[in-house]
Amino acid sequence: MTPLKSTLIAAALAATCGLTSAVTLRVANQGDATSMDPHSLNESLQLSITGNVYEPLVGRDKKLGLVPALATQWTQTSPTVWRFALRKGVKFHDGTPFTADDVVFSFTRAAGDGSDMKGYTSALKEVRKIDDATVELETTAPFPILPDVISLVYIMSKKWSEDNKAEKPVDRRKGIENAASFRSNGTGPYRLRERQPTTRSVFVRHPGHWEKAEGNVDEVIFTPIGNDATRVAAMLSGEIDMMEPVPLQDVERLKGNANISVMQGPELRTIFLGMDQKRDELQFSSVKGKNPFKDKRVRQAFYQAIDIEAIKSRVMRNAAAPTALMVGPGIKGFVPDMNKRLPFDTEAARKLLTEAGYPNGFEVSMNCPNDRYVNDGEVCQAVAASLARIGVKINLQAESKATYFPKILRRDTSFYMLGWTPGTYDAHNALSNLIATPTDKGQGTFNLGAYSNPKIDDLTARIQSETDQAKRNAMIAEAFKLHADDIGHIPLHQQALAWAMKKNVSLVQLPDNFMPFKWINVK
Amino acid sequence: MIASARRFFDGDVWFSFRSTPVAVGAAVVALVLAFSAIFAGWVAPHNPFDLATLELSDARLPPAWIEGGSSKYLLGTDDQGRDILSALMYGARISLLVGVASVLLSVVVGVGLGLLSGFAGGKTDALIMRVCDVMLSFPSILIALLIDGVGRAMFPNAHDTLAFAVLVFAIALPGWVQYARTVRGSTLVERNKEYVQAARVTGVSSLRIMRRHVLPNVLGPVLVLATIQVATAILTEATLSFLGVGVPPTQPSLGTLIRVGNDFLFSGEWWITIFPGLMLVLIALSVNLLGDWLRDALNPRLR
Numbered sequence: 005m006t007p008l009k010s011t012l013i014a015a016a017l018a019a020t021c022g023l024t025s026a027v028t029l030r031v032a033n034q035g036d037a038t039s040m041d042p043h044s045l046n047e048s049l050q051l052s053i054t055g056n057v058y059e060p061l062v063g064r065d066k067k068l069g070l071v072p073a074l075a076t077q078w079t080q081t082s083p084t085v086w087r088f089a090l091r092k093g094v095k096f097h098d099g100t101p102f103t104a105d106d107v108v109f110s111f112t113r114a115a116g117d118g119s120d121m122k123g124y125t126s127a128l129k130e131v132r133k134i135d136d137a138t139v140e141l142e143t144t145a146p147f148p149i150l151p152d153v154i155s156l157v158y159i160m161s162k163k164w165s166e167d168n169k170a171e172k173p174v175d176r177r178k179g180i181e182n183a184a185s186f187r188s189n190g191t192g193p194y195r196l197r198e199r200q201p202t203t204r205s206v207f208v209r210h211p212g213h214w215e216k217a218e219g220n221v222d223e224v225i226f227t228p229i230g231n232d233a234t235r236v237a238a239m240l241s242g243e244i245d246m247m248e249p250v251p252l253q254d255v256e257r258l259k260g261n262a263n264i265s266v267m268q269g270p271e272l273r274t275i276f277l278g279m280d281q282k283r284d285e286l287q288f289s290s291v292k293g294k295n296p297f298k299d300k301r302v303r304q305a306f307y308q309a310i311d312i313e314a315i316k317s318r319v320m321r322n323a324a325a326p327t328a329l330m331v332g333p334g335i336k337g338f339v340p341d342m343n344k345r346l347p348f349d350t351e352a353a354r355k356l357l358t359e360a361g362y363p364n365g366f367e368v369s370m371n372c373p374n375d376r377y378v379n380d381g382e383v384c385q386a387v388a389a390s391l392a393r394i395g396v397k398i399n400l401q402a403e404s405k406a407t408y409f410p411k412i413l414r415r416d417t418s419f420y421m422l423g424w425t426p427g428t429y430d431a432h433n434a435l436s437n438l439i440a441t442p443t444d445k446g447q448g449t450f451n452l453g454a455y456s457n458p459k460i461d462d463l464t465a466r467i468q469s470e471t472d473q474a475k476r477n478a479m480i481a482e483a484f485k486l487h488a489d490d491i492g493h494i495p496l497h498q499q500a501l502a503w504a505m506k507k508n509v510s511l512v513q514l515p516d517n518f519m520p521f522k523w524i525n526v527k
Numbered sequence: 528m529i530a531s532a533r534r535f536f537d538g539d540v541w542f543s544f545r546s547t548p549v550a551v552g553a554a555v556v557a558l559v560l561a562f563s564a565i566f567a568g569w570v571a572p573h574n575p576f577d578l579a580t581l582e583l584s585d586a587r588l589p590p591a592w593i594e595g596g597s598s599k600y601l602l603g604t605d606d607q608g609r610d611i612l613s614a615l616m617y618g619a620r621i622s623l624l625v626g627v628a629s630v631l632l633s634v635v636v637g638v639g640l641g642l643l644s645g646f647a648g649g650k651t652d653a654l655i656m657r658v659c660d661v662m663l664s665f666p667s668i669l670i671a672l673l674i675d676g677v678g679r680a681m682f683p684n685a686h687d688t689l690a691f692a693v694l695v696f697a698i699a700l701p702g703w704v705q706y707a708r709t710v711r712g713s714t715l716v717e718r719n720k721e722y723v724q725a726a727r728v729t730g731v732s733s734l735r736i737m738r739r740h741v742l743p744n745v746l747g748p749v750l751v752l753a754t755i756q757v758a759t760a761i762l763t764e765a766t767l768s769f770l771g772v773g774v775p776p777t778q779p780s781l782g783t784l785i786r787v788g789n790d791f792l793f794s795g796e797w798w799i800t801i802f803p804g805l806m807l808v809l810i811a812l813s814v815n816l817l818g819d820w821l822r823d824a825l826n827p828r829l830r
Contacts, residue, residue, distance in 0.1 A: 232790040240793075253794035314583035319606070385607050392578030400775070 026222040027526045029509070031519075032235055032247040035375040035405055036202045036228040041184040042158035043113055044174040045409065046120045046437075046449070048273070048425055049376075051156055052518040053226065056207060057097075058158035058190035061088055061107065062151045066512050066523065068429055070151055074102065074159055074191060083146040084129070090137045094214050096161045097188075097195040104133040109162035111141075115446070118175035120413070123437045124153050124427065126446025127468060146469040152428040164189040176410045193217065193522040194224065202228055202406065207521065219524045230375050230404070239264065245509055245526070248519070249378050250502035252321040258504045271501045272334050272515045273425040274327055274434075275377055277387065277494040279303060279418070282454035286418040288369035288399070291362075297418070297453070301360040303491040308346050309353035309394045310387055316497060319382045323500040329484055330424070330434045332498035334515055337431025337480040342488065345495075354394045365395025371412055371420040372402040378499045384421055412452050420452060423499070425516050431480045435464045439487050455492040459483075543824040553816035560810055564619040571613035572601070576778050581608045587791070590798050603798040605787060611798060614784055615806050621780040622810065625695055626761035630753050632699035637706025638749060642737050644707065645714025656711070659704045667701035671763055674700055675772050690775055698763050702756060706749055713745035747825045754818035758811040765807055781807045 037050040042058045044050075063073030075088040094102040108131050115125035127147045132140040143150060165171050168183035188196045193213045198206035207224040209217070227244065229235040232251035238244045240261065250258055250266060259266045279297040280286055286295050296302045312326040328345040331338050357365060370388065374381035381402040388398035398419075412420050426433035441456040442448030447464070463483040470476040487493070501517055508527040511519070535541055544550050563570050574580060586608040589596045596603060602611040644655040662670070678693035717723060718741060726736050761781075767773040768782025769789075779787065781803045788800025 233792050236793050251790060251794075253791055253796065257793055257795075311583055314586075318583050318586040318608070382606055386583050389578040389581040389583060389607060392581075395579075398578075 122446030290367035550820035567616035629698035633702035637703035641710025
């Protein structure tokens with residue numbers, strides 16, 4: 005199909021949409037994807053949105069199990085080589101056929117400069133084209149969970165990317181944008197029709213999609229509404245059909261409305277605090293000449309000073325589960341026995357801080373998003389109040405994720421809040437992304453404070469290639485134990501999902517907070 | 528001193544004040560608010576800025592007279608457990624401080640430039656007035672947002688003092704134009720009067736004439752304008768803080784309190800936003816009424 009033809013068809017479709025009973029779904033979120041580039045930010049919302057437009061080789065079903073997507077089947081031909089048979093007859097939105105070249109290109113792109121998806125490609129040694137419909141992925145070491153790991157590496161069109169000078173991912177850290185940020189050309193069930201960052205994005209169904217449609221939504225209008233009250237008002241007035249997250253204070257009110265249903269469920273995301281443990285002097289602190297966070301006693305003092313139960317009951321209105329681990333229940337490798345936090349104890353914390361040489365505390369800046377996680381800004385304020393009791397003065401910088409993410413990904417932070425859902429639903433992902441020592445090969449991409457323990461690095465590498473489940477779990481538990489003993493991070497809680505929708509909307513709420521439009525039905 | 532006080536109390540202005548109940552009422556309200564704001568440190572039951580004293584477990588308690596409220600927190604608490612009553616006093620202090628400081632700044636700049644413009648005339652006058660025209664063609668809130676944005680970009684890690692300075696500057700800058708215009712107009716009238724010419728003939732320098740002879744005679748309208756502008760500046764500060772670009776969130780002004788409370792409006796926790804809103808209305812209204820009265824009192828034609 006030529007581009008002109010496809011435009012005409014799209015136009016004709018759009019015209020008929022206006023006349024016939026085309027189904028439009030208006031979705032509101034508290035924030036927007038920072039870009040439409042599927043490799044530029046490893047963040048759930050961005051991957052959820054772009055996941056409607058682009059597809060991986062291996063997808064996820066409604067229970068987060070693996071299903072064939074752009075690959076129809078995969079086999080392990082040797083411990084380090086995986087062979088993927090590609091789906092035939094698939095076309096990109098612009099009509100270009102999907103081939104093995106696109107797969108090789110996309111993996112190279114995702115592993116290359118500016119990509120934020122290196123954590124998923126770091127184990128790959130080579131991606132080879134065997135023929136037009138077959139590729140081989142070779143890993144540096146045996147990697148039994150490879151198909152899980154690549155389920156978020158979306159495939160882009162080689163031709164389109166080259167034509168549009170988008171061969172390299174959009175790098176928000178450096179403020180580099182390209183065509184892939186505003187336009188897209190995937191194979192997914194929806195195509196991007198309109199993109200106004202932070203204002204409005206419109207997705208329309210891609211008629212040539214290979215999969216039989218389960219949902220009936222023809223058009224999705226996605227609007228970020230940052231203010232909680234405004235978002236709720238839009239929901240109540242019927243201006244939108246679906247919103248997430250529901251502000252915790254408004255759950256009851258929305259539940260009481262006859263036209264609206266509220267869907268709540270546990271989320272796999274863990275919210276935690278990270279500390280710069282690498283620099284010899286913190287960038288944003290009153291302490292000069294040394295880095296207090298290098299001292300475990302300081303980290304532990306921070307940990308024990310935080311009144312997590314009060315945060316749970318007052319700030320999160322009980323819609324959170326305090327955690328001692330960097331992964332939550334539902335993630336492979338989660339160790340229930342180890343999920344015991346150090347006790348909240350202001351006195352002990354103050355004592356630790358005194359022992360470490362800061363009897364009067366110190367001053368440090370804290371970076372926080374205010375439109376990314378549930379009540380994120382409020383949680384940070386509560387943390388600041390808790391820390392004030394041990395004399396630590398927090399200069400809180402709570403800001404929109406559009407400015408927050410570039411800042412912390414450049415590691416321009418001393419103390420930060422982050423939330424993480426392991427994209428593979430496996431503890432190894434948390435270990436390699438959040439806890440392992442950062443390398444330029446994709447380890448520790450989100451270990452923004454550069455916490456480092458060589459023993460954990462070694463365990464992480466061995467966990468990656470271990471096939472024996474019992475041994476693997478033992479190693480994961482050992483790594484978590486080491487991390488907890490070091491107080492590498494301060495885990496806070498797993499938040500709960502709260503979505504609200506009109507009664508006539510039926511959808512699947514995934515615990516990773518992804519929202520595939522293709523499963524949404526509007527009666 | 529006593530003589531000048533007597534002159535004041537025997538004078539027209541004081542008489543007009545006493546015989547205007549609205550003005551007396553507004554003054555009383557403004558004085559009480561100003562007192563509680565200035566002495567918030569002694570008067571307020573809690574210190575909402577001292578994070579160490581916040582009890583998160585007391586967050587979102589309703590006012591004392593509603594079931595579930597606590598006598599410890601007369602007007603309830605916000606989402607971080609701050610006592611609303613104390614937060615109001617401290618918040619009003621920040622609002623008043625920013626309001627008065629920015630008006631002072633714009634008065635100094637505006638009166639100075641206005642005098643210069645009116646007295647010097649010619650190219651200086653033309654230049655200053657064209658700058659005024661340009662400034663007037665932008666809504667003041669837009670200029671304030673712009674300066675605030677630039678200020679934040681220039682000092683990304685600005686806290687407390689610097690953030691306040693940027694805020695004061697952001698509100699003051701669009702404000703000076705009105706003073707400059709008013710003062711220029713009056714100066715143009717005054718400078719041709721006999722007493723100015725007499726001073727000039729006796730060889731008094733231009734600077735001294737401007738300062739000692741013209742300035743006192745053009746200050747009347749400035750006083751009125753400044754009083755009303757304090758209310759406007761407080762509202763601008765509240766707007767900026769409501770938009771989240773004002774004072775730091777750990778030191779809430781009235782605007783910040785209203786913004787925070789706005790999120791809880793639908794969930795029935797009305798006190799978090801209503802009380803700061805009422806406080807803002809009271810401050811703005813009383814200051815405006817005083818300004819109105821002052822305008823009438825100082826205007827000979829209305830007497």
